[in-house]
Amino acid sequence: MSKLKLGGVSKAYGATMALRRGDLEVEAGEVHVLIGSNGSGKSTLCKIAAGSVRPDAGEVSIDGQPVRISGPQAARSLGIGIFYQELSLAAHRTVAENIFLPDLPVTAGLFVDRAALSGRAARYTALFDGVAGDGLSTDAVVENLRADQRQLVEIMKALATEAPILIFDEPTSALDRAQVDRFFDILRDLKGQGRAMIFISHRMDEIFAIGDRVTVMRDGETVATARIADTDQAEVVRHMVGEAGQGAQAAAPAPVAEGETVLAVRGISGVGYSGVSFEVRKGEILGFGGLHGQGQSRVLRAIFGAHPVASGEILLHGTRLAARGPREAIRSGLAYVSGDRGRDGVIHGRPILENVIPIHALRQRLHLANPAALRQKAQAAVEALRTKFAGFSHPINSLSGGNQQKIVIARWLIDRPDVLLLDDPTKGIDLSAKADLFALIRRLAAEGLGIVLYSSEDAELLANADRILVFNGGRVTRELTGEARTRFNLTQAAYEAA
C-alpha cells in the first residue's frame, strides 16, 4: 500500500490545462523523483499534494485512505511537508523563527519562547554544520543570508515539519556540491526512518544519485514510472521527449551561415553566467536553449548593457563594445526584446505612438516630436508585424498582450539594428502573434540581421534557430548544429550535469 497516492488528478487555469492527468504513488521509505520539462505539470502536482492548489478532478489518498486536502494547513495535519521552489521565507525574521513559522513555541499562551525556539532550531541548523558557510545561525536574520543559505533554511523548514511525507520542489538549485551531498545524506537517513519523499530536480546526476524510483511527466500527464536501478538517462529523456519527439528535429534545414560575423562574445562572465563565448553571423539565428534560468537571459542582458559584465569582451563588427547601459548599446546597433514586457517594455498608459518611437528618437537624436511625421515612421514598423490597433493615440494598454508585444518590437524596426537579442519574446502571447513574430524574425535574418533567440519553448528553438547553444548552470555546455538539432539532444543536453 502506498504512503501517498494521487490518481488521475487534473487542474485547469482558465483554458490552460496545467495538469491533464497526474498519477503518482510514493512508498514509505523511498525517494521518488519527479521529472519533466518546463510546464509538464510536476509543480502543479506537488501543489495539489501540498494543498495549495485544489484539483478539478482525481483522487488523493494517504495510507490507502481517500483524503480531501482543503488547504496547506490541512496538508500539514495530514502529515505532508513541502519545500517550495519559490522561496517562502520571511526576510526580516530570524532563521529560527522561519524554521518554525507555522507553529512557534509559545509561553503563557502569548509570547514566543525564544530560548525554546533557538534550542529546537539548532537541531536543524546543526544538520548542515560545516557546509552552510559563515553567518548561518539560528538568530541570523534571513535577509542577510546568501542565496544558498536561504535555500538551506527553506530545507530546514520543510524538515522541521517532521512530516511522514516530504515534498522537495527543486531544493538543490542554489546549493553547492558539499551542501547537496549533505542534503542527500539527510534524505538517506529519513529514508531509513520510513519517510516518503518526492524529489524534483533538473540535474540528471542528482536524480540517479538519490532516487529509488522515477516518474516522468510530459505535457501535463504522467507517462512512466520506473525503478532507478532498471533505467538509464537516455530512457528517461526519451520518456520526457515522447515518441513524436524522438526523431523530430528542426523543421527548416539550417542554412549555412556564410555572412560575416556581426557579434562576437569572448569569455564573458558575471553574476549568474560564466565563460560564455559565441559568434553570430549576418543573417544567422542563433538559439539559446536549456532549462529556464540557466543564464540565458542574463547573457542577453549583459550584452545589451543591462546586466553587469565582470570580465570578457563583446565585439560588434570587430570593435569592442563598452556599453555602460542600454543607451550606448542601442546607439551601437543592438536591440533587445524582453518576454517580460510589463516590466521591460511597455510604457503603461501612454499612447501607442509614444511606445513605438523612443528608439527612433534616440538614434536620430530627435528633440521635437512631430506627431504626423512620427506616425508615418511608425506605420511601416507596426505593419511589418501585422499589428491590430485602432489608432496611434490610443493607450497601449487597450491592446491584447500579443499586440502590446508587437508594438514593443516595432520600436526596433524604424532604424534597423545590426543585432537583435530576443529574450524569450513570445512568453504569454497568443499563437497567431507568435507566428507573426517568427515570420518577422526570419525576414529580418534574411535581410542580414544577426539574431540571438532565447526561448523557453524547445519547439520554437528547433523550428527557428540555425544553431543552438544549450545553457546549464550559467555556462554553454553543448552546441547543436545541423542534424544534431533534435528534441532528444536538446532535452538531454539541458538535463545533463553541468
Next chain:
Amino acid sequence: MNAILDLVKRPLLVALLLIVGLLLLGEWLSPGFASGQQILRLLIVAALLGIVAAGQNLVILGGREGIDLSVGGVVSLSAIIAGNLMNGADAGIPLAILACVAAGALFGLLNGLGVTLLRIPPLVMTLGMLGVLQGLLVVIRQGIPSGRAAPGLSQFVSQPFLLGLPGIIWLWIAVGVAMALLLNRTIFGQRVYAIGSNEHAAWMAGVPVRLVRIGIFMLSGVFAAIAGICLLGYSGSSFANVGEQYMLPSIIAVVFGGTSLAGGKGGYTGTMAGAFMLVILQSILTTVNIDESGRQMVFGATLLVLMLFYGRGKAMRA
C-alpha cells in the same frame, strides 16, 4: 475628436464645475465676489500659484515619488534676489530675471543630483533643500535690505497689459502653452511620461533617466524662480518667507488637476484649473473670516481627501 475627448477628462471637468460652484458660493456669501474685477484679481493670484505648480507638475509626472517641497524656498529666494537687484528701478529687471532663473536652476540641479546620483528620496531631498533655503534666507536678510520691485514689474503684474488683461495672466497663458508643447510635442516631454510610467522600461529603451529627472527638477526651480519675480511685482517688496504659502497648494493644484502622484499620468491643463480653484477657495475662506491657520488646515484636509479619490488606486499599484 480624440484629442478633445482626451482633454476633457473627468478631473478637469470636476475642477471646472467646482470653480463655477465656488464662484457662485462666494457671490452668495459676499455680493460682488464674482465680479469681473474681482475674478481678474483672483486670476492674478492664481497665475502665481499656477506657475509654481507647472514645475511641481513635471516633478510629479516624472514618478518615483517625485515631489518638490523646496519650491516655496526658491520663490522666497528669487523674490529677495530680484528685489535687491531691481531696487525700485526698471534698469535692473533683465539682470534680476537672469540671476533668479539661474538661482532657480541651480537649486533644481542640486535637487536633481541628490535624487538621481545620491538616490535620496525626493521628499527628503527637497525638504532638506527647503531647510537650506530657509537658513540662507535668514542670512541674506540680516546682511542686506529686502529691496523693492521695479515699477515696470509691478505694472506688468497688476495693470492691464494687453486686451485689458495684466501681463502676468498672459505669462500664465504662455506657460500653459509652453507646458502643453513641452509635454506633447517634444521628446523630453514624452520621456518625462515614460520614466514616470515605467522607469525600467524607459531605461531599457535608452531614455537617459537621470538626465531627464535632473532636467525636471531644474525646470521646477526655474518656474518657482519666475513665480518669485512675479510675486515681488505683486506685493511691491519681499519679505523672508513670502514663498512658503506655495508648497502645499502647488501640490494640491497638481493632484486636483488629475495628475497621479505615482507619476506618468496627467497634464498641465487640469493643474491650471486646480490652481484657480484653490485661489477661489482661499478667497472664500478669507471672506468668511477664517484665519491663516484655519486655511492651512482646510488645504491639508483637501489634499488628504483628494488622495482618497485620485491618488490611491495608482499609488497602491505602483
